[in-house]
Amino acid sequence: VSALRAEALEDSAAMEGLDAFRERARTWIEANLREATLEELRWARGTLSEAAELAQVARDRELQRMLFDAGLAGICFPKEYGGQGLTMAHQRVLNEELGSREFPMRYQVPTFSPCATVILEFGTHEQKLRHIPAILRGEELWMQFLSEPSGGSDVAGALTTAVRDGEQWVLNGSKVWTTGAWWSDWGLVLARTNWDVPKHRGLTVFMMPIHQDGIDVHRIEMLNGSHEFCQEFITDVVVPDGDRIGEVDDGWTVGTRWMFHERMLFNSPYVNNPVGRIRGGSNGSTVAMVAQELGKMDDPATQELVGEARMFELVAEQIHTRVGDSIRTGRRSDQAAAIGRLFHGMATSRSATIGLEVAGSSGAAWTGDGEAAAAAVNFLMRQVGSIGGGTTEMARNVISERVLGMPRERTLDRDVPFRDVPRSRPSSS
Amino acid sequence: MLVALTEDQEFFRETTERFLVELVPPDALRALRDDAAGFDRAYWRRGAELGWTSFLVDEAHGGGSISGDGLVDLSLVAYEFGHHAAPGPLLPVNIVAGALSEHDAHAGVLAGLLAGEAVAAWCAPEPVFEVGAWRSGVTVRRDGDSYVLSGSVAPVEAAAESAHLLVTAADGDGLTQLLVPASAPGVEVTAMQSVDLTKRFGAVTFTGVVVGAGALVGEPGAAAGAVERQFLQALSVLNAEAVGAMQAAFDMTVEWGFDRYTFGRPLASYQAIKHRFADMLTWLEASHAISDAACAAVAAAAPGAFECSSAAKAYVGQYGADLVQDCVQIHGGIGVTFEHDLHLYLRRMTVDRSLFGTPAEHRRLVALHHMADLEGAA
Numbered sequence A: 001v002s003a004l005r006a007e008a009l010e011d012s013a014a015m016e017g018l019d020a021f022r023e024r025a026r027t028w029i030e031a032n033l034r035e036a037t038l039e040e041l042r043w044a045r046g047t048l049s050e051a052a053e054l055a056q057v058a059r060d061r062e063l064q065r066m067l068f069d070a071g072l073a074g075i076c077f078p079k080e081y082g083g084q085g086l087t088m089a090h091q092r093v094l095n096e097e098l099g100s101r102e103f104p105m106r107y108q109v110p111t112f113s114p115c116a117t118v119i120l121e122f123g124t125h126e127q128k129l130r131h132i133p134a135i136l137r138g139e140e141l142w143m144q145f146l147s148e149p150s151g152g153s154d155v156a157g158a159l160t161t162a163v164r165d166g167e168q169w170v171l172n173g174s175k176v177w178t179t180g181a182w183w184s185d186w187g188l189v190l191a192r193t194n195w196d197v198p199k200h201r202g203l204t205v206f207m208m209p210i211h212q213d214g215i216d217v218h219r220i221e222m223l224n225g226s227h228e229f230c231q232e233f234i235t236d237v238v239v240p241d242g243d244r245i246g247e248v249d250d251g252w253t254v255g256t257r258w259m260f261h262e263r264m265l266f267n268s269p270y271v272n273n274p275v276g277r278i279r280g281g282s283n284g285s286t287v288a289m290v291a292q293e294l295g296k297m298d299d300p301a302t303q304e305l306v307g308e309a310r311m312f313e314l315v316a317e318q319i320h321t322r323v324g325d326s327i328r329t330g331r332r333s334d335q336a337a338a339i340g341r342l343f344h345g346m347a348t349s350r351s352a353t354i355g356l357e358v359a360g361s362s363g364a365a366w367t368g369d370g371e372a373a374a375a376a377v378n379f380l381m382r383q384v385g386s387i388g389g390g391t392t393e394m395a396r397n398v399i400s401e402r403v404l405g406m407p408r409e410r411t412l413d414r415d416v417p418f419r420d421v422p423r424s425r426p427s428s429s
Numbered sequence B: 001m002l003v004a005l006t007e008d009q010e011f012f013r014e015t016t017e018r019f020l021v022e023l024v025p026p027d028a029l030r031a032l033r034d035d036a037a038g039f040d041r042a043y044w045r046r047g048a049e050l051g052w053t054s055f056l057v058d059e060a061h062g063g064g065s066i067s068g069d070g071l072v073d074l075s076l077v078a079y080e081f082g083h084h085a086a087p088g089p090l091l092p093v094n095i096v097a098g099a100l101s102e103h104d105a106h107a108g109v110l111a112g113l114l115a116g117e118a119v120a121a122w123c124a125p126e127p128v129f130e131v132g133a134w135r136s137g138v139t140v141r142r143d144g145d146s147y148v149l150s151g152s153v154a155p156v157e158a159a160a161e162s163a164h165l166l167v168t169a170a171d172g173d174g175l176t177q178l179l180v181p182a183s184a185p186g187v188e189v190t191a192m193q194s195v196d197l198t199k200r201f202g203a204v205t206f207t208g209v210v211v212g213a214g215a216l217v218g219e220p221g222a223a224a225g226a227v228e229r230q231f232l233q234a235l236s237v238l239n240a241e242a243v244g245a246m247q248a249a250f251d252m253t254v255e256w257g258f259d260r261y262t263f264g265r266p267l268a269s270y271q272a273i274k275h276r277f278a279d280m281l282t283w284l285e286a287s288h289a290i291s292d293a294a295c296a297a298v299a300a301a302a303p304g305a306f307e308c309s310s311a312a313k314a315y316v317g318q319y320g321a322d323l324v325q326d327c328v329q330i331h332g333g334i335g336v337t338f339e340h341d342l343h344l345y346l347r348r349m350t351v352d353r354s355l356f357g358t359p360a361e362h363r364r365l366v367a368l369h370h371m372a373d374l375e376g377a378a
Helices: A003-009 A018-032 A050-069 A088-098 A105-122 A125-136 A251-263 A284-293 A300-328 A334-363 A371-380 A392-403 B007-023 B026-034 B041-050 B070-083 B090-102 B107-115 B224-259 B271-299 B305-336 B342-354 B359-377
Strands: A142-145 A161-165 A168-179 A186-192 A203-209 A215-219 A229-240 B120-123 B138-143 B146-157 B164-171 B174-181 B187-191 B201-212
Touching: A018 A088, A050 A105, A105 A125, A105 A142, A105 A186, A105 A203, A105 A251, A142 A168, A161 A186, A168 A186, A168 A203, A186 A251, A203 A229, A203 A251, A251 A334, A284 A300, A284 A334, A284 A371, A284 B359, A300 A334, A300 B271, A300 B305, A300 B359, A334 A371, A334 A392, A334 B271, A392 B271, B007 B041, B007 B070, B041 B107, B070 B090, B070 B224, B070 B271, B070 B342, B090 B107, B090 B120, B090 B146, B090 B164, B090 B174, B090 B224, B120 B146, B120 B201, B146 B164, B146 B174, B174 B201, B174 B224, B224 B271, B224 B305, B224 B342, B271 B305, B305 B342, B305 B359
Parallel strands: A142 A186, B120 B164, B138 B164
Antiparallel strands: A161 A168, A168 A229, A186 A203, A215 A229, B138 B146, B146 B201, B164 B174, B187 B201
8 A cells, every 4th residue: 555545545633624624615715716717617628829828827827826825735745745634535525616616727637646646656755845845836837758659558668768877867769748748847757777678677767847958849739729739859858866756777666656646637636626627528518518509409319418428427427436435445456547547438439429419510510619619629539538648448458457357468578678679660750 | 336335234235145145046036937926925024124125214113224324225235136136026115115104104004014024016107308297107086085096007016916006196287196005996917027037017007996095195296206206216226236237247257257268268368358348347337336326316315316316327227238248248158048147137137227217218317407407507
């Protein structure tokens, strides 16, 4: 059982009671946070202009600072590092009270989790003191430098290399799918430090500032017009050994927990998940709005589809809670987080198809910018929920092999030095 | 079933499970196939002694719960019923007993239900596509001090085995509930067929059945609130039972996956099969989660209880049936034989899916309540 889990479960007589906490949170939220606009609730579309996006990033930093000053930041982070030292139950109360108010959504994932949780779990006392309070005060936005262009699901096959040079390391390579790296401050990097051992045994984790010479951030245009994702090119970037997280060549120990925190994002005690948030794309509420806009709510076939999308939304809330509780109480291993991840992929994919169906011919051509107008673009992005954060195929492997204990897939890269493992041919594009 | 039970709940669940394992193993279930009632009265009395019929009844009326939340405790029994495809009129007896207790009516009948001496059935209405509205196959009209019932309802679980029928009848614009002796002149029960080996259903016809005001359960014309509660309680029982059946079929199939070898490898070593197991476990966990949440919402009379219950019935009905059919597929030919136990759960799942609204009907009900909420918020 990790220290993190014990902290999240911690309870004591001295701790603020849930009712008192709710009252305090509600009073402050009502006085300080306005209702979010629909556009803010649906940030996942990420199609704002650059200036508008930067204005919202600045507002998020400000909101995070306000929450910190109010004693409402980092509910489950230890007090020692600027958090509140409270429990998951308190975090759930805060999620309920935040409802559909504005909140610093850019801080949640990946800054609080998995980045800050990885630092909390594997960082030294000094590293934690340096970064976690700063994160909770709204001063540092973090990104995960994890995936690489050479392979998505095979994270341990990282090619980005760190070479030791005395008390520092020199990094070269490329990372991709970092959300908003262009407006973020720090990156958590998984890099190869040893090519002569099998792939899982030659990795190390580092922290590095994103905006420095040697890091080129390119923004990637997605099918919905969003430019939120980035690719970074890292050339001779120097990182002091003091910014290494965990032991040299033991990065996979860190990486395993890193990905656990990533899969837990919908039920992490370290992340605000306000209940009124729309998690992007099509869901019960947006599909209902499409039906309303098109005047189709009296059509029984449409009713059935709207109900199905809403059903997924309701079930999603409950399965994430159940899986999280199963893990926190030790009834299931951390690997069970893949169950919530797989559900998310299946449900979002089906909901996007439902949205397109209810939109009718608006799925081909539309005017205006209502929900019906968004249905086709949401459909283009349908598979994102089954790809991002580890594919559903990987989740299916994890569930069958790690949760149900079924025989592992045969691998050809397990016991050979990484430099001898066959790799993709370089892409020509 | 809940992730964590209290010690008392776990003790009770385990007692019920041991009882079912001992008294109604699969061979006993097969033997009940041709039994008219589908269950043994002595078995039912012993179950009642364990508490199976008491959870929706006030302590003042001789009932009581384990956790303080009777419906949640009842859902534990229902889960075990699904998990062992157990016989007995669990749903109708509890719904009727709860209604009688709530309205402080028919103390003698209630005592018989609590003791497991008697069985009662609910002639239930169906929800229609309008919040708070129901369609009943039975109408009631007042004739002096008497009430006259006409119409028919089907399927009614345990109708032929019941001494009393709780009838939800249309009464002008409202609903009236009456407890009618099954022996009353004009009541006719026709046995129906079902795929479940032990559940029995009847079609009940009322031809000018006359009862006195003493038959009333609650105020005449004002039963809509009680009917909604009963309906949602019934969904909680069915969902919990279906999830129990899913879990049993799944566990059995996982074991098969490890034990069954083909081309020199266990079935569970093929990625195509492993990925189906991953999907099934996800549907199963989601079904546990939503059915527990709906049950808790109904028990607490929470605002979203109807929407959540319909979402649970829609999800569990669809994915539960798909899960058990996938279990059949992974078993291959043996999975569609009477000799294997898997069909006990497929049968129970099929019946639970189809009672009190199919997944498609409940998807529409989810939309109905969701749209009402959105309009209320706007």
